[in-house]
Amino acid sequence: MVWGTTIAAYLFLAGLSAGAFLTSSYISRKYPKAVTVRMTGRFISPVLMGIGLLLLIVDAEAGLKNPLRFIYLFTNFSSVMTIGTYFISFFMLAGFYVALMELLKKDVNKWIEYIGVVFAIGTAMYTGFLIGVIGTVPLWNTAILPILFVVSALSTGIAGTLLVSGIVNKQVVHLVTSVKKIHLSLLAVEVFLIFTMFLITSTSNEAAAESVASLVYGEYSMIFWIVLVAVGLLLPIIVESLELINDRKMSQTNEGLQVAAAGSHSIVGTLVTEMSVLIGGFTLRFLILAAAVPIAFL
Amino acid sequence: MLDSKISRRGFIKASAATTVLVSAGTASFQNWSSKYVKASGKTEIKEIASTCNGCSSKCGIIGHIKNGRLWKLTGHPDHPSSKGKLCARGHGYATLVYSKERLTQPLKRVGEGKFEPISWDQAYKEIADKLNTIIKENGPGVVSLTEDPRATGKFYSPRFIQALGSPNYYTHHVVCSNSRDAGFFHTLGVTATSADIGSSKYIMFIGRSYGDAIRPSSVQSLADAKEKGAKIVIVDPRLNNTGNFANEWLAIRPGTDLALVLAMSHVLIKQNLYDTEFIKNYSIGFEEYAKELENYTPEWAEKLTGISADTITRIATDMGKAKPKALIEQSWRGAFGCNYENSTETGRAVALFNAMLGNIQQQGGSIIGAKSHLGALDPAKYPSPKKPELKKAGQEEFPLAYEEQGVATIVAKNAMEGKMKAAIFHHANPALGYGNPKYMKKAFSKMDLIVTIDVQMSETALLSHYILPDVTYIERDEAIESLSGKTPGIALRQQMVEKVHPETKPIHQIYSELAKACGFSQYFNFSLDELNEAMLAPTGITYQQLRQKGTIMFPDMTVELGKMPELKTPSKKVEFSSEKFKEAGFSPIVKWGEPKVSPKEDSFRLITGKQAIHSHSQTANTPILMQITKDYDLERIWMNPVRAKDLGIKDGDLVEVKSSEAVSKVRVKVTERIHPEAIFVPSHYGITSPYQKTAVGVGFGYMEHVPFDFEARSGAGNIQEVIVKVRKVKG
Amino acid sequence: MARYGMMIDTRKCVGCYACRVSCQMQNELPVEVSFIKFHEIETGVFPNVKNEIFAVQCQHCEDAPCESVCPTKATYTTEDGIVLVDPEKCIGCKYCMVACPYQARTQDHLTGVVEKCRFCVDLVAEGKQPACVSTCISTARIFGDLDDPNSEVSKAIIKYNAKPLRQDLGKTKIYYVR
Ligand SMILES: Nc1nc2c(c(=O)[nH]1)N[C@H]1C(S)=C(S)[C@@H](COP(=O)(O)OP(=O)(O)OC[C@H]3O[C@@H](n4cnc5c(=O)[nH]c(N)nc54)[C@H](O)[C@@H]3O)O[C@H]1N2
């Protein structure tokens, strides 16, 4: 494994951070009252991106020893990593600005937020393209992978934002039902994308077939089925579906509405699902990196 | 334009240089190389010609010295073994000079595996006193000296032991080529011919692998021959790494090479394809041999060797047709150097097969090499010790063994019987590599004095009373080495860098100083330079010239091909029938003989051989070489898939290897490249000396499974007369 | 201006590792870092077996994948077609390692820099042969200018019909005879 856990964590955090930023922008428009959720998204986004970058720096041993060299990261426009570095830089600038404004309780400049949105999307896509352009690893080298990573970025972004806001304030989570719906559909799409990707790559290429085999019934099958599929995808899909059904029921009765407003029913479900989505998001990236089998050149 | 950004890196780190210099003695090679050499990216580089000590091929090397430190080596273009190239060991073993695990001062044993440093004076005095006492009490026949003969040792070691009055000088050939040497010597008058590979049309290798047991120039000449369309046949129970060059691999049942050669000889006669002229003029006893050969049909050999009668007939016929540019390469250790009870006879049969092809001293055939004429010390000024009257121990028992080499393991046997009291080991590791280590240890424990002269804490050193630290070959001058071969020459080992450890001493100095302590300094009253000047005198070459060039060849003295020299056998001819063998109580003509032991359905024969990156036990502790073993799991034993399947063993599994002598654990390489009857064990692992931190614990020691034994004719170790069982274990 | 390249004759290679060690010494690499990696392919069933040995190092690709992905431009190609890493620019991100189809790159953990075969630029600049070529005990390696039809390497490539390991993966400058 040339790229291991550290890089998996970096890709995960970058996606999460971008997703959180997008979530909070969406919420600020759609649910102006859900202040906690918005603020949470805006705060965790640059912080997590910063942590991700730190991990990247730690993994880049030569740069760690000679930090000035990171300047060169901006120099090769044919490298996805350079492009990504720009994306992340602009995204983080915007992210920090927005967080700062939030902190100072000032109005956020719309245009800067839009720039943030654009580069957040860019960052999420970058995490997929970074490995998606690597022709040497057929498992990665598909058009689906960047989409998968964007979808996963959004879903982890939502999960991260809701998880933290839920901890801060039990009630807010139930204010943002449409986010939960989006979240559910994202998870479903993710499942679909993963298996489509497996199907397409493993039928078209030997190395990819090896990769897929190692995930589905080989070396990584335990992690794949239990941690990614069961915990990271199915569990949140089930719990979230139940919750949505439940929410609908509740919103149909008066008592239900009251309970919801009081936030007196448990948010354990939320915490568990969001947590498992995050675990799944990291595991997805870890597995995609770990199961990489390069083409056979002999 | 070439961009040289690599060396620019150097200047940045220039400040590191001084600190590293101070700690020169202990800095590991890599430490040094990453800091020091890079620190001096553009300094001038001194080139010094010398010779490699990575193995017995002693290739010519050029040392590239940066700021007084060895940087890298390249092959000497003129040296007949290197021809400009070096093997992995040649490059990597040189890092020994900066090894952390060298011997740095004289040591005295104070308990099992416990040593304390002493001064050289104390060491000399105590060793001399003990030697003199032992000799006074038992006579000089109970002291011995054993070594891997290299240039200085070849001159100084026999002289030293003779000065003590003892004839007991031995070399490592007992586990190398004693059998082949005895077979060849009594047939052709030389212990080995050399093969004119580059011009040959049909080359058969019997248990000889140029690609594994390397001498760089041999591989080059094989490549040349191949390029020219020569037919190359490899006879080996294992498809060795020279396999790529072969047109054909004969996967012979180990231990049956004699049957193959006898049957091929049979075919030559049957088809009338032998060189009758040559045999008439230059041999004796052919008729008898021809009569014996009648028994050895290809069909007979097929049953023993597993090689089809058709194949045997076809190859012998083709070789007969290609003669005299056809040969069985003289081989070295692999098939009949020291392996089986029938090995000496195999050696004879191979030499005789070549004679039947009439290829002796022919282009593309077997060459009896020429030697350079070197001078000697003036006996008036520098007296030599008397030649001892006593017979060398072992000569009685093994009169066919080549006398100069002797039967080194007799030292252990006699020690066991109380007949050998003292042993000096120079540049040799008999405790691990000559014979069964348990036996050796017990035998050594019965001696009153063991002195080991080495560069690292070998298993032999660990059993010694005194350990004397040699300098490495990178730090010393040596006596001139005479190169024999088609074209003779001379080579000089020269000091490349200053001594790293001030308390170490080169062997010529050790012997001279010890001689003084023993009371016979008159035999060592010359300097190494004086010796070398004397050796050079008749050549017309100055010492300065030789120092400059390192290797000088004498093309004028190249042997004349097509002209048969007078042989050094009793009859001065090729001996198809040997009186010497008869005198020693053996058949004068070669006859088939079984190996001593044979595997059954459920067991294997252990066979061994070299790997390109190691030399016996001496290179195992070299990190740059051992890393390759680790990267590619080279310490594994080889097993055929059919047998592996029966035993439920998969590639990479851990197994237990059990013989009459020992039990070992090791991993398996399951490969189609090996005969189902054999387990192949690479030779260089199983170091037990805890001082060799890189090597200890990697792989297992082959010799642990070898019963202590002597081949009846040559006294060789019979090191492949070993049967083992293998089973899978957990891990 | 030249376009340097090499031919490796796998029919001659005996897997002796001399090239690996001479390269490590020449380039002062740590023991664990090697620019040359060995691959074996065993085919057939006893006793009809063939064993091919491939010594693989940086193939000095044209339009090298490692170069295009390298974010710092530490990886670059000289005018002579040699793909190099500038050790003072490399951050050790390993993107190039991931991108190299031949797994020809290794990281030197002393410096953190990712390294690979340099075609011995320093020696070649002096008109000498790369260390692995000059020491190859079986003369399995030939080095020279691919653009010069009279160079030893160009002639040998034609004579032996040598081919890149994977022609479909783009042009490289090491040709193999099998
Ligand atoms: N790399 C390396 N090279 C060396 C040395 C070293 O230690 N390492 N040492 C040098 C020295 S001292 C020597 S003596 C030479 C030895 O040179 P070789 O004799 O060529 O070397 P080995 O590897 O011992 O044996 C060669 C082959 O014999 C095969 N063999 C084993 N048993 C049998 C058998 O019963 N029949 C047949 N036909 N073949 C058999 C082995 O499988 C092996 O491939 O190498 C010299 N060169």
Ligand SMILES: Nc1nc2c(c(=O)[nH]1)N[C@H]1C(S)=C(S)[C@@H](COP(=O)(O)OP(=O)(O)OC[C@H]3O[C@@H](n4cnc5c(=O)[nH]c(N)nc54)[C@H](O)[C@@H]3O)O[C@H]1N2
């Ligand atoms: N299993 C197995 N065993 C084998 C073989 C095999 O193929 N397989 N091959 C056999 C053969 S062919 C041979 S020739 C023998 C060789 O057997 P040995 O001649 O005993 O060779 P090594 O085991 O390498 O031990 C050489 C010793 O010399 C020391 N030495 C190295 N350089 C110097 C120096 O400059 N000065 C001094 N004073 N000492 C030095 C080393 O540290 C080491 O302790 O091994 C035999 N043993």
Ligand code: SF4
């Ligand atoms: S064959 Fe290798 S180890 Fe032996 S002397 Fe030559 S270079 Fe040194």
Ligand code: SF4
């Ligand atoms: S082989 Fe790998 S390292 Fe070398 S140029 Fe091609 S991609 Fe780059």
Ligand code: SF4
């Ligand atoms: S590791 Fe160094 S050479 Fe490789 S892509 Fe990163 S910066 Fe470029």
Ligand code: SF4
């Ligand atoms: S060309 Fe030079 S750098 Fe490249 S593998 Fe050969 S010796 Fe090493």
Ligand code: SF4
């Ligand atoms: S030096 Fe030559 S023969 Fe030896 S491994 Fe390298 S390429 Fe093969």
Ligand SMILES: [Mo]
């Ligand atoms: Mo030997």
